[in-house]
Amino acid sequence: MSNTQESLKLSGKARYNLNARFIKAHRKAFFELPAARQQEEANIIWKRVKKDVAEVERLIAEWTVKANARKAKESIAAFFAKSKTSSDNTSLHQPSSSSEFPTPAQQSSTLSQNVLESELSGDELPKLTITKKLVDFRRKTTRDCVPVKIVRPQNDLMKEHIDGHFASAAIKHLRDLASMMGQECVFFMSQDDKARIPLGISAANKQSRIVMHMQYRVKLPDHDWVIAERHKLIPSVYAACEFTKDGEVGYSGPTFVCIRSGKHDKSESRTHLRDLKECLKLQSFEKSAMTSEGNVKPIWIFSVDGGPDENPRFKKTLMAYFQIFKENDVDLLVVATHAPGQSAFNPVERRMAPLSHDLAGLILPYNTFGSHLDKNGKTVDLDREKKNFEAAGQALAEVWSSLIIGDHPVLATWVSPDEEKPLLELPKQKWIVDHVSFGQYLLQFRKCLNKICCRPYKTNIRKILKDGFLPGPIPFSLSSKGPKINANGRFLNLATRLAFSKLQPENMIFDQFCPSIANSIQDRTCSNCAFYFSSKSLLSDHNKAKICVKSNNEPEILDDVIVLLDRINIELHEIVDENANVLGLSDGLPILQSDDPYRIQFEDLDSGI
Numbered sequence: 001m002s003n004t005q006e007s008l009k010l011s012g013k014a015r016y017n018l019n020a021r022f023i024k025a026h027r028k029a030f031f032e033l034p035a036a037r038q039q040e041e042a043n044i045i046w047k048r049v050k051k052d053v054a055e056v057e058r059l060i061a062e063w064t065v066k067a068n069a070r071k072a073k074e075s076i077a078a079f080f081a082k083s084k085t086s087s088d089n090t091s092l093h094q095p096s097s098s099s100e101f102p103t104p105a106q107q108s109s110t111l112s113q114n115v116l117e118s119e120l121s122g123d124e125l126p127k128l129t130i131t132k133k134l135v136d137f138r139r140k141t142t143r144d145c146v147p148v149k150i151v152r153p154q155n156d157l158m159k160e161h162i163d164g165h166f167a168s169a170a171i172k173h174l175r176d177l178a179s180m181m182g183q184e185c186v187f188f189m190s191q192d193d194k195a196r197i198p199l200g201i202s203a204a205n206k207q208s209r210i211v212m213h214m215q216y217r218v219k220l221p222d223h224d225w226v227i228a229e230r231h232k233l234i235p236s237v238y239a240a241c242e243f244t245k246d247g248e249v250g251y252s253g254p255t256f257v258c259i260r261s262g263k264h265d266k267s268e269s270r271t272h273l274r275d276l277k278e279c280l281k282l283q284s285f286e287k288s289a290m291t292s293e294g295n296v297k298p299i300w301i302f303s304v305d306g307g308p309d310e311n312p313r314f315k316k317t318l319m320a321y322f323q324i325f326k327e328n329d330v331d332l333l334v335v336a337t338h339a340p341g342q343s344a345f346n347p348v349e350r351r352m353a354p355l356s357h358d359l360a361g362l363i364l365p366y367n368t369f370g371s372h373l374d375k376n377g378k379t380v381d382l383d384r385e386k387k388n389f390e391a392a393g394q395a396l397a398e399v400w401s402s403l404i405i406g407d408h409p410v411l412a413t414w415v416s417p418d419e420e421k422p423l424l425e426l427p428k429q430k431w432i433v434d435h436v437s438f439g440q441y442l443l444q445f446r447k448c449l450n451k452i453c454c455r456p457y458k459t460n461i462r463k464i465l466k467d468g469f470l471p472g473p474i475p476f477s478l479s480s481k482g483p484k485i486n487a488n489g490r491f492l493n494l495a496t497r498l499a500f501s502k503l504q505p506e507n508m509i510f511d512q513f514c515p516s517i518a519n520s521i522q523d524r525t526c527s528n529c530a531f532y533f534s535s536k537s538l539l540s541d542h543n544k545a546k547i548c549v550k551s552n553n554e555p556e557i558l559d560d561v562i563v564l565l566d567r568i569n570i571e572l573h574e575i576v577d578e579n580a581n582v583l584g585l586s587d588g589l590p591i592l593q594s595d596d597p598y599r600i601q602f603e604d605l606d607s608g609i
Contacts, residue, residue, distance in 0.1 A: 159341030162515045167339040167441045169473035169491035174301050174336055175249050176494035177470060183243040185459055187289045187297040189279075190348035192305040193267050194235040194257075194355065199366035199392050200227035227366050228377040232262035233393055235412075236271065237355070238279055239348040240288035242408075251347050252406035254284040257355070258415050259393040264386060265417035268309045269316040273422050274415075276324060284409050298331040298458040300324070303346055306337035312443035313534040315541075318436070319424035325435075325445040331457050333445040334470060354405050362399065364392040390414060429545035437469045438534035439510040440517055444469050466501065472510035476500060487513065 161167075178186040240253040258275045260267065279285050280296070291297055302321075304310040310317055312335045325333045338345050368391035372384040379385050393414035400412035427435075434453070437444040446468035447454040462468050474497060477489035483500055492500070509525075509532040511517055517524075524539055525532050528548035533539040 156344075158344060161339040161341050163339040163440070164342055165491060166473055166514050167337070167342070168345070170439070170442055170470075171303065171336055171338065171345070172491075173470060173473060173494040173497065174303075174334060177465075178243075178249045178299075178301060179247055180464065180494070181299055181459065181461065182247065184291055185297055186243075186249075186299045186301060188241040188249050188301045188303075189276075189288075190239045190241055190303040190346055191272065191310070192237055192343070192346055192348045192352075193307070193309070194237055194352055196232035196234055196262050197359065197364065197396065198226060199231045199233070199364050199389075201363065228373050228379070230263040231366055233364070233389070233396060234260045234262050234265070234267050235355070235396075236260070236267055236275055237348055237351060238275060239351045240279075240285055241347050242288055251350050252408055253288055254282070254408045255351050255405055255410040256282060256285070257397070257400055257410065257412040259397055259412060260415050261386070261389040261393070261417050264389065265415070269314075269320040270421040270424060271415075272310060273320040273323060273424070274419075277422075280328075282411060284411060296328050296330065299461065300328070300330050300333045302333075302335045303348070304335060304337050305343050305346060306340065306441070310335075310337075312337060312439070312441065315426065315535075315537060316424060318432075318443065318538075319426050321443065321445065322427050323422070323425065329455055330445075331447055331459050331461055332465075332468065332470075335443040337441050339441065351405055354403060355400060355410075358399055358403055364395055366392060368392070386417070390416065426541075429542050429547050432542070433529065433531050433547070437510060438532060438538070439472065440514050440534060442470070442510060443534070444510075464498070469510075471497060471501065471504070472508065472512055472514075473497070474500070474504055474513055476503075 178188055236258045238256040238258075240255075241249050241251060242253040244250040256275070256279050258271070258278075260271070265271075280289055289297060304312070306312075308314070317335065321333060321335055337343075343349070366388055369384055369387045372379055372381040372388060374380050397412035397414050400410055403410045431453075434448045434450075435445055437446075447457060465471070473491045475486055475489035475491055476483045476496075477486035478484075483503065485503060485505075491497075505512065507530065509521065511521065511532070511534075521532070524534065524536060526539060526542055526548060531542070533542065
């Protein structure tokens, strides 16, 4: 066995071939051994061959990755030429082509045939077959051992944010609340603005396959130069999310798209307020927004993108949804958004793909009524420009209105920039303290229990949620004493969160465990009443109102009178008849006679009537 001992000292590049030569030279002596000894020698040879093949595989793969792709063929040939001179007992030869490598399987074919013809046991027979497969695998990987593949890059990389888990937990709590209250109570809406669509060039950035007539093929321009500045359309998408058969909030439902001019109009809180009012008038949204009795559902949940036109922290968003809350008399209204960089989880994003697909092969005209631009791309006729934008918007609305997404219709409409937008009103600071809960990614409105201010609740949500507000997410972990609050723990579902409500700190705010504002909570909290705001601007307005510090001479009933006045202005149609003059109220407050039943003037309390 001197040759075998010598082979162990050689490099792994030549050991396998040496073993093959040794077996070939001693095959006659091998089969003259007793059957038991043949089995033992076969096992020794098998282990040695397997180890040598693996070593050669590793060295070739490691070398090939580092080699230059252009010189791979010559380098592999040099590799085997070098191994030929490393030992006098090596019989490796240089390959004649890039696909012909040394074949140790051929050199050991005599061994394989003799062993198969021998009387070895069935346990060793599969091993010799596997050995041949390993050799064949080596031949294949030697030709293509670099782990590469031709694939298309995907633009689905999302940014990580420190508040990602916190914001997602809040959204999941809302979905859990919707499942608890049921389809008859909850209206779930998701909204966002789609990417602006250019005029005069390809409407879609990426083209997809479409059904095309072979005699009238669609040909798109080979450039993407814009026609003129701001010649784009703004589609605002509103997606109602209906409940599944399991009672959970789904992702399918009717879709409403409002298309506006990107040059003469903009997307803001007032436009979203106008669009939401239009949604309630649509027949396709009746099942989502109305109860079986035809009334507006008492709980509304909005999932928004978080942009500057709909961020829950901004004052204009507060003003817009305050108007929706008061006009529709809902028990709870919540506006929520995901953390920055995670807007892809917004349910409305699932409606964007079908809408984008219908833009393939589409070019929206910009000169339907003639060009309104000069040779430099400057507008020379403003009225004609507005007409051209309207024609393009109506063409896009016609395309999208014929689309069906998940067995639900899509309704798209053009909104003129000259249409009057609703006015926004900031609620009084005392009303905000009694009815609003702020959060970094959440804005909540709920009724108070003052009958002078709000109507009675339509649901029993106050028995489920403390104070009628959705509680903030809390991370929990398990210990030897049971569950405890742990900043490194995990957020639980809403049912478990409510069960552990007694473990939460006193006077806890919604953003108590929001990582990004842990050091800003004190700066956003009123020092007098300890009310938390989502921005310093809102806190500044609260401090200017000075509702926390009352004068000793200020009557206690004044606040209730002010609240009553606000409610009368909103609900007067239920207090008096339109054709009757108001002479007095049951509360005893004197009222002057007025020709306009929707305008009430209070008389001086000292004068009487």
